[in-house]
Amino acid sequence: MIYEKNDFFILEMEEEIIYMTVFQKGFSILQLNPILNEFPQISLDNFKDLKEALIQASGEKIKVGKQKPLLDWNIAEDKMTASVKINCSEEYLRSHHSKIVGNILQDLQRNNITEGILMHVLQNQLGVKGSNVVAKGTEPVHGMDAVITYYKRSDRKPAIREDGKADYYDMNFLDEVKKGDWLGEKTPPTDGTMGKTITGDFVLAQKGKNKKIQYDQKSVEAIESNGKIVLRAMIDGVVEFKGGRISVGNHLVIEGDVGNETGNIEFEGSVTIKGTVLDNFSVTATKDISILSELGISNVKEIHSITGDVFIKGGIFGKGVSEITAGKNIFVKHANESHLKAGQSIHIGYYSLGSFLKAKNIYTDEKKGKLIGGVIEAHGKVRAAVIGNKMERKTIVNVQGFNRTNLKEELNETLLRYKSKVQELDLMKEKLEVYERFVGQLNVSQNYQYEHARNQLERLNVEIFHIDEKRKSLMDTLESKGEGEITIGQMAFPDTRLQIKSMEKKLNDLTKGTFYAENNNLHFD
Structure with missing residues (x-):
């Protein structure tokens, strides 16, 4: 078969071999491109001899390549697709379309390809440029992972709310639940749908990843309902998370006041007092304490939360020295002649008057909050709208400050430790998943290993929780400006003494702005 014959050469095919006979010089290799485009079935693979023949024009018949097969197949190793490259001109394809489609169908049958044949491609979309996907298997649909949803606890963000008649200092403090209340649920993983290859073999779907729902089995029960695992409270109490597990904590609710009828309160858990605490009585709890009377408290002996927060909706009227202490945070509408000490932060809605305040950070409402008189001691920052008053009552604000470089290093170490523990936790979860597939089939030794895991x-959950609490505390401190900050939102009055680290400033004029320590100097913005 002769592909091209001109004044320079003859290009022909004999028994699938391509030959060229050059008898006149002056034709370059680049000039062959239009011919090759017209006959895509030609494959030139002997360029050295071809170039020499064009230069020498000796008239000798030289092998320069071979003819490609009309149909060049590519069947994917996973048997999910079959594609074919048609080595001919577009004109040839148009004039021989039915024959080529027939050849394709014969080749498909010869290769046991019976599924997913794309007839619309064969009939209308075949082309000579690039490959044509003519058969496509059905991909498996992998299963959905298990989905777990837990009760969302309220954010402890106090706010001053106005209803047109009065202002209220309020917040969602404790999330109370009753026996049987919903606490969470798990939608199990699905199996997925099998796929099929172009040769008719089934392809297994990957089952969705299972997840373990974490709950305290002493206070929360898991019930199967409508294909889900639903968590419900076994007792009345407050929602807590202990070591990554949801639980219902002990909750003592006092409908009225703490006084002669109740005596002093000591409770292992959280306490809600819907009334007030009368003079000379005390409340101690291992967790949170909430006093909801808008009358507040006065001259109490002590309010003490060992590991939790204290919320006093109506504020404190000292009369004498009222001791309020919390392992974490204190939230109070106002504090008069009182002692407040918190392991984390103190949040005051309206004002502190002649009180002693000590915490890592001390905040008042940014628009209405005032610190008037007394001593305010913080580790990282103090923020108030107003400090002191027109009567120039002596107010001392002391921020201990910190070393930012050291704190950043401590934060980095904490983050690395957190990452390491999370990786350890993930490995432990994978290990447990293996055991849980064979629960009921484990021998004594395997059961021991399962319980140990x-x-x-x-x-690990408990450890990660405490590391994360430390991370939050460090980041909160690092949010302070410089290495210790006192921010005055509206004004500070004369005779206010500010101290950050060892640097002190006594105000002689009305002042507004931020004082902060940096490079052993006291700065003001």
């Missing part, structure tokens, strides 16, 4: 998981 569960205890390790719980320990």
Whole structure:
């Protein structure tokens, strides 16, 4: 078969071999491109001899390539697709379309390809440029991972709310639940749908990843309902998360006041007092304490939360020295002649008058909050709208300050430790997943290893929780300006003494702005 014959050469095919006979010089290799485009079935693979033949024009018949097959197949190794390259001109394809389609169908049958044949491609979309996908398997649909949803606890963000008649200092403090209340649920993973290859073999779907729902089995029960696992409270109490597990904590609710009828309160758990605490009585709890009377408290002996927060909706009228202490935070409408000490932060809605305040950070409402008289001691920052008053009552604000470089290093170490523990936790979860597939089939030794792994998981959850609490505390401190900050939102009055680290400033004029320590100097913005 002769492909091209001109004044320079003859290009022909004999028994699938391409030959060229050059008898006149002056034709370059680049000039062959239009011919090759017209006959895509030609494959030139002997360029050295071809170039030499064009230069020498010896008239000798030289092998320069071979003819490609009309149909060049590519069947994917996973048998999910079959594609074909048609080596001919577009004109040839148009004039021989039915024959080429027939050849394709014969080749498909010869290769046992019976599924997913794309007839619309064969009939209307075949082309000579690039490959044509003519058969496509059905991909498996992998299963959905298990989905777990837990009760969302309220954010402890106090706010001053106005209803046109009065202002209220309020917040969602404790999330109370009753026996049987919803606490969470798990939608199990799905199996997915099998796929099929172009040769008719089934392709297994990957089952969705299972997840373990974490809950305290002493206070929360798991019930199967409508294909889900639903968590419900076993007792009345408050929602808590202990070591990554949801639980219902002990909750003592006092409908009225703490006084002669109740005596002093000591409770392992959280306490809600819907009334007030009368003079000379005390409340101690291991967790949170909430006093909801808008009358507040006065001259109490002590309010003490060992590990939690204290919320006093109506404020404190000291009369004498009222001791309010919290392992974490204190939220109070106002404080008169009182002692407040918190492991984390103190939040005051309206004002503190002649009180002693000590915490890592001390905040008042940015528009209405005032610190008047007394001593205010913080580790990282103090922020108030107003400090002091027109009567120039002596107010001392002391911020201990910190070393930012050291704190950043401590934060980095904490983050690395957190990452390491989370990776350890993930490995432990994978280990437990293996055991849980064979629960009921484990021998004594395997059961012991399973229980040991569960205890390790719980320990890691608790450890990660405490590391994360430390991370939050460090980041909160690092949010302070410089290495210790006192921010005055509206004004500070004369005779106010500010101290950050070892640097002190006594105000002689009305002042507004931020004082902060940096490079052993006291700066003001």
